[in-house]
Amino acid sequence: MPEINLLEAIRQGLDEMMAQDERIFIFGEDVGRRGGVFRVTEGLIDKYGPLRVLDSPLAESVIVGACIGAAMNDTRPIAEIQFADFIAPAFNQIVQEAARIHYRSNGDWSVPMVIRAPYGGGIHGALYHSQSIEAFFAHVPGLKVVAPATPYDAKGLLKSAIEDNNPVLFLEHKKTYRLIKGQVPEHDYRVPIGPAEIKRPGEDLSVFAYGLMIHYCLEAAQSLAASGVSVEVVDLRTLRPLDVPTILASSRRTGKVLIVHEDNLTGGFGGEIAALIAEHAFEHLDAPIVRLGGPDVPAMPFARSLEDAFMPNPQKIAEAMRRLAAY
């Protein structure tokens, strides 16, 4: 199996799906001639033409809104939000319209569209090019929210998202784009939306994370193995719908839970996971549930020292694991 990075996996996923299904097209800022600001869509305009790879004006509300209308009219659009931070003007369209049309039309209309958004920090992008946005959208019934960590999952989940008849927010951690490499088969495959995956089995405690944090958690788990602590790392992969059975089964088995995300802690998605475990697996727990997230500051600061202070990293995660193991 060839080894490719996460960005290439997404590009391949887009390319292969567009080749199979003429209903698919891509809308977004600079996705055509420039190939996207991260070059995820590079080469696609040459292959599929300007009617299928559309350079949109700088206007997120209508990028998403037009995709919804097109999706209701027998096509399968993919919107690219250049940086997840820029999604705010499209919030109305995503939350009020895309997520609700199927429900409020009593099943008359559906919105088969994907919104791709590069998110996350650790890339020196400062306040408006580093944000994590998953908590805002995972709150919304009617949406699906996917956040893959590996090239294999990214490609397989992207294909599932494009084939899904519901609106899917597809979050790509931008630091993983070129940093994370992995084996991806050449044959056509899917990773279903919904199921989490145990990326590393363990006995002493369970860690739940997604995106870049999975790699940091795996690194931290590895560092603890030498001292005899066995950590299970569960990659949620999909935040809505959440794989509650896998989360509860792992929590019950190990009895100790650490939840890690880069997003700031208060009101973050980790709170939902903690609440589920507390409600449904309380009697199996041997320690308080621990959350590790970004600090509650308005956004990721620019200076390297401050950014480092913000970001969870393998050292911080390992320390949280050690404390929890020792509890």
Added chain:
Amino acid sequence: MVKEADVVRTSLADEDADELRHYYYQMLLLRRFEERTGEMYVKAKIGGYCHLNLGEEATIVGLMAALKPEDYIFTNYRDHGYVLGRGTPPGPIMAELFGKETGVSGGRGGSMHLFDAERHFMGGYAIVGGQVPLAVGAAYALRYQEKPGVVVAQMGDATTNIGAFYESLNLAKLWKCPVLFFIVNNGYGMGTSVAMGSSEPDLWKKGASFRIHGEQIDGTDVLAVRDACRRLRDYAEREADPVILDVVSFRFRGHSVIDSDRYRNPEFVRKGRQDHDPVRNFATLLHEHAIIDDAWLKATADQVEHEIQEAIDFANASSDPNIEDLYQFMYATEVANTPGPEDAIAAVKINRGEV
């Protein structure tokens, strides 16, 4: 480029008499549907927020007369007349207003959220401006699939002050989308007049900097609206180019059924209802041209009353939506780990004190 409103009609010589009578019938149906809806609201058969199309009968019937079955329509929340004008039977519409399972949205939507997939009625939208970008996308999809037709983005005057409106104009022009931006200009966004809310009160000019052709029309004249819509609709389809129609109408009542309309001068409202009643004015016109007579008017009124009473009876006799279906249609496909009928039932048992 800008064409003024079509000239006031002095001759009906080229018109088909049956068609004219049908327009009147439709306008009266809308009028009485909305008046009876207001009554049902007062009787607490309808709750929540409810906005009537009273005074906009010619605007709606004129538009619908110009549209073809392949066209798509997105509207704002003041949508009863549009779905009725498009041909949806009154019964399922009234049932939706009552919140019944036989309603056009299964009781999920209510007044502001009507749908009819079969008739390409893409919904009423209660977030002002929410529907406008969608209409552009639907029009792009038509072009992309090389299908005939246009998409109507209906909105109120105040919607033209929202950012998404301008984003939509820009994209529609850039991408050659056949969209008719249909602005129902009744002079007020709730209680704020057009002049107070818009630095350019001539709404048809708002497409100028996007190079979008705009016109203004008297929305109380059904034939003028129909002719303008036909011409602009065909232009939009033929040239794959968006157009704006600023349709000036008169709102008979407050913004919604519970709005006491204190911000408008009562004399202004009284005079408006007297001078700009599209239903009465059209009846007078047809009468003058001997296209209808008193007997026909009486028979038509009786028929309309009967149809609307049937719709009310249908709504009254319909069941409430099933509690089990609370979580249905959350997603278009089966989704694991989402609640289902048992969860819905459990919640209602607690409500009923059965647990």
